[in-house]
Amino acid sequence: MKKRDDLTKDAPELPESGQSRRRFMGAAALAGVAGATGLGAAVMSREAFAAAAEDARNNWVVHPGELDEYYGFWSGGHSGEVRVLGVPSMRELMRIPVFNVDSATGWGITNESKQVLGDSSRFSNGDAHHPHISMTDGRYDGRYLFINDKANTRVARIRLDIMKCDKITTIPNVQAIHGLRLQKVPKTKYVFCNAEYVIPHPNDGSDTSLENSFTMFNAVDAETMEVAFQVIVDGNLDNTDADYTGKYACSTCYNSEKALDLAGTMRNDRDWAVVFNIERIEQAVKNGDFKTLGDSKVPVLDGRAGSELTRYIPVPKNPHGLNTSPDGKYFIANGKLSPTCTVIAIDKLDDLFAGKLKDERDVVVAEPELGLGPLHTTYDGRGNAYTTLFIDSQVCKWNIADAIKHYNGEKVDYIRQKLDVHYQPGHNHASLTESRDADGKWLVVLSKFSKDRFLPVGPLHPENDQLIDISGEEMKLVHDGPTFAEPHDCILVRRDQIKTQKIYTRDDPFFASAREQAKKDGIVLEADNKVIRDGNKVRVYMTSVAPMYGTTEFKVKQGDEVTVFITNLDTIEDVTHGFCMVNHGVSMEISPQQTSSVTFVADQPGVHWYYCNWFCHALHMEMRGRMLVEKA
Numbered sequence: 213m214k215k216r217d218d219l220t221k222d223a224p225e226l227p228e229s230g231q232s233r234r235r236f237m238g239a240a241a242l243a244g245v246a247g248a249t250g251l252g253a254a255v256m257s258r259e260a261f262a263a264a265a266e267d268a269r270n271n272w273v274v275h276p277g278e279l280d281e282y283y284g285f286w287s288g289g290h291s292g293e294v295r296v297l298g299v300p301s302m303r304e305l306m307r308i309p310v311f312n313v314d315s316a317t318g319w320g321i322t323n324e325s326k327q328v329l330g331d332s333s334r335f336s337n338g339d340a341h342h343p344h345i346s347m348t349d350g351r352y353d354g355r356y357l358f359i360n361d362k363a364n365t366r367v368a369r370i371r372l373d374i375m376k377c378d379k380i381t382t383i384p385n386v387q388a389i390h391g392l393r394l395q396k397v398p399k400t401k402y403v404f405c406n407a408e409y410v411i412p413h414p415n416d417g418s419d420t421s422l423e424n425s426f427t428m429f430n431a432v433d434a435e436t437m438e439v440a441f442q443v444i445v446d447g448n449l450d451n452t453d454a455d456y457t458g459k460y461a462c463s464t465c466y467n468s469e470k471a472l473d474l475a476g477t478m479r480n481d482r483d484w485a486v487v488f489n490i491e492r493i494e495q496a497v498k499n500g501d502f503k504t505l506g507d508s509k510v511p512v513l514d515g516r517a518g519s520e521l522t523r524y525i526p527v528p529k530n531p532h533g534l535n536t537s538p539d540g541k542y543f544i545a546n547g548k549l550s551p552t553c554t555v556i557a558i559d560k561l562d563d564l565f566a567g568k569l570k571d572e573r574d575v576v577v578a579e580p581e582l583g584l585g586p587l588h589t590t591y592d593g594r595g596n597a598y599t600t601l602f603i604d605s606q607v608c609k610w611n612i613a614d615a616i617k618h619y620n621g622e623k624v625d626y627i628r629q630k631l632d633v634h635y636q637p638g639h640n641h642a643s644l645t646e647s648r649d650a651d652g653k654w655l656v657v658l659s660k661f662s663k664d665r666f667l668p669v670g671p672l673h674p675e676n677d678q679l680i681d682i683s684g685e686e687m688k689l690v691h692d693g694p695t696f697a698e699p700h701d702c703i704l705v706r707r708d709q710i711k712t713q714k715i716y717t718r719d720d721p722f723f724a725s726a727r728e729q730a731k732k733d734g735i736v737l738e739a740d741n742k743v744i745r746d747g748n749k750v751r752v753y754m755t756s757v758a759p760m761y762g763t764t765e766f767k768v769k770q771g772d773e774v775t776v777f778i779t780n781l782d783t784i785e786d787v788t789h790g791f792c793m794v795n796h797g798v799s800m801e802i803s804p805q806q807t808s809s810v811t812f813v814a815d816q817p818g819v820h821w822y823y824c825n826w827f828c829h830a831l832h833m834e835m836r837g838r839m840l841v842e843k844a
């Protein structure tokens with residue numbers, strides 16, 4: 213552990229290139245002042261240079277007009293959404309509604325979003341925990357972000373070019389999708405996701421006993437978003453991660469006891485890290501070596517004890533997070549009820565599956581003692597790991613190589629620093645940590661409790677997402693960020709790894725069904741303002757150009773099912789229009805070159821105003837029209 217004094221001894225240390233020039237200049241100026249005030253120039257310049265070295269570390273201040281270096285994607289927990297933040301400023305840039313209903317964009321209201329939500333559009337809640345970005349050869353490729361919904365057993369995909377959710381899949385035969393990570397190599401072919409709770413099969417009320425209950429490890433095809441396979445396991449499943457060979461995934465299990473009561477889940481001193489052999493699973497699926505459950509056609513394989521598809525590595529105790537080191541060498545399981553993390557050597561897994569090891573524990577190469585309540589570990593790409601200690605309210609920085617030496621009996625101290633965080637941290641996440649590019653610059657710690665850190669806002673408190681500079685020897689807390697319910701996890705990606713569109717292209721698949729319907733109706737979306745009647749279904753096609761709708765009045769009959777299609781002809785970046793039909797629960801976004809549609813029943817006779825609810829022009833208030841509903 214390096215103290216500030218030790219750093220001074222090492223001075224002078226000049227900043228490296230790429231570090232903040234502004235801060236360095238500031239320190240140099242400080243040195244100048246020291247000289248001018250007649251203080252011991254040599255001593256002060258040493259200190260000033262030490263300060264310069266300190267200051268030249270990551271600068272978290274992003275001035276007005278400047279852009280952040282990283283995108284951060286935050287899960288919105290039980291708000292059901294995903295949030296986009298700039299890092300290091302921690303400024304919130306955007307919210308992406310996923311499992312929730314959102315009145316600004318019309319998510320859950322428009323036809324396009326309902327189509328993505330499918331059958332699950334009957335739910336308006338979600339519980340999103342784990343956002344992860346698709347990869348090619350172990351590097352973020354910026355195409356998609358995937359996220360789980362524990363509340364309604366779903367997995368969603370977000371297109372990162374437009375930052376909209378484009379697919380949602382409900383996982384059959386299981387309950388509560390929790391841990392979710394992506395295959396890293398050769399690319400994200402599978403989204404691996406754990407179902408947490410055991411349920412009976414069939415789950416039709418005929419048998420509620422535990423004997424026929426189990427849960428499953430699931431793989432979703434990242435392109436089609438269909439479930440590729442499910443693997444039955446012993447115990448239950450919590451978190452998961454994949455390796456850098458493409459061969460293995462590993463999940464924690466906290467309930468090897470298969471207990472229903474709390475005390476029962478803590479009976480065993482060790483539960484498991486369960487390793488899945490993806491090659492063997494794929495082969496078994498190919499060979500037809502599976503069954504199906506109920507109505508679902510998803511191949512279900514048996515990975516319980518004795519199976520060739522899995523191995524159960526005993527690890528202490530009710531483990532939670534499972535994190536692959538960016539050098540590809542280790543799975544690290546976080547002990548939760550044990551003060552330890554368990555380091556599993558991935559290069560020993562071939563031997564484990566080949567039956568060449570005497571004991572499953574032979575793949576464990578270290579079990580460092582870190583503190584109370586280890587939940588999640590993240591990495592700086594320089595051989596150090598950072599583990600959150602929930603009970604101690606600390607982040608523990610430790611060195612993996614030294615922990616291995618210590619496990620082998622050498623007298624080395626593997627703990628580098630413990631930093632207080634505020635308070636009770638769950639996940640933590642270092643910049644690019646899940647990829648080969650882990651750069652060890654920033655660490656975000658998602659603290660569950662904020663207590664006294666912010667102005668009080670009543671009994672319900674915000675969480676506190678803290679930003680820590682990890683670019684130097686010492687971790688430095690630089691920012692407190694209040695967040696609303698409840699970002700379990702986040703992911704940081706370099707800004708050049710994300711490529712967004714400024715306006716929609718007219719052939720975007722996001723509104724393909726609107727184009728199809730228009731074609732059937734003989735409508736040119738980009739030009740026509742027409743009303744089509746089809747029995748009691750009425751389709752209103754209109755364009756918009758700031759500050760006008762192409763249609764400012766249309767007539768329907770009471771009881772008609774009305775669908776309004778709006779095509780925004782504006783081509784100027786940021787000129788988004790809205791459509792809100794007063795007293796009808798209808799509201800949506802139409803961004804430049806986008807087509808959006810919404811369906812509602814015109815059940816109230818009379819005059820009903822609609823208006824643009826996204827500020828688009830000096831005459832935005834005047835952008836409006838009337839629906840005239842004839843009494844039935």
Ligand code: K7E
Pocket residue numbers: 341342390451532533587588637638639700701
């Ligand atoms: Cu909250 Cu990853 Cu769902 Cu840990 S999980 S804290």
Ligand code: CUA
Pocket residue numbers: 758759760788789790824825826827828829832833835
């Ligand atoms: Cu269009 Cu406001």
Ligand code: CA
Pocket residue numbers: 466467468469476477478479480482483529530
């Ligand atoms: Ca247990």
